[in-house]
Amino acid sequence: MTSGRGGLQPRKQPRQARAELTRQRILAAAAHVFAEYGHAAGTTNRIAERAQISIGSLYQYYPNKDVILVELVTRHLDAGMAATACHEDEGPPRPLEEAIRGYVRLSIENHLDDPQLLRIMVEQVPRSPELLEKRSRYQQSRTAYVRELIENHPESRVDDMHIAVRLVVSTVELLVHQLVAAPDPLDPARLENELVAMVTGYLRGGPRGLES
Structure with missing residues (x-):
């Protein structure tokens, strides 16, 4: 679990429509993954796979699950x-x-x-x-x-x-x-x-x- 100042803040605030759509896809995918697998097994890899983006792209927006x-x-x-x-x-x-x-x-x-x-x-x-x-x-x-x-x-x-x-x-x-x-x-x-x-x-x- 991440701690410290800013540890639970998104890395990137979308300024363009395309970036906002990507963030929405990540959140929608995460909701499905957490509901299906729970927090412990709801990994960022599973979230990225569900969102159909690379894990590197996910980390541009969020540093962790x-x-x-x-x-x-x-x-x-x-x-x-x-x-x-x-x-x-x-x-x-x-x-x-x-x-x-x-x-x-x-x-x-x-x-x-x-x-x-x-x-x-x-x-x-x-x-x-x-x-x-x-x-x-x-x-x-x-x-x-x-x-x-x-x-x-x-x-x-x-x-x-x-x-x-x-x-x-x-x-x-x-x-x-x-x-x-x-x-x-x-x-x-x-x-x-x-x-x-x-x-x-x-x-x-x-x-x-x-x-x-």
């Missing part, structure tokens, strides 16, 4: 933040269950492209300051989005909004990561329904709500 994997994770997080931004300011408050369903579905859809690659991303991606910062910003964007959904919502009965928001975000993100990327993944529609029921019940007061 860890840099490629970090870029794939970065793109995944960027896509999640972009999707969150698209769903902000959605107009008048919706019923609580509908609002939570929108968030849960957003999270699930962001993880369905390749569950096997997602598992590699979660379990085996190298750590870098840049990636940790990106993950922090991703978490902040999701937290702000959920707070906007449930804060001051007339159906919400939680006592501590700060804790409630963090619990909802952590629960949904963790369970979606684990259950979509599991060797025996749950059906997305069933996962969505159960997560919505669980989170909505908690926000409405759970068992406490049944006592009134």
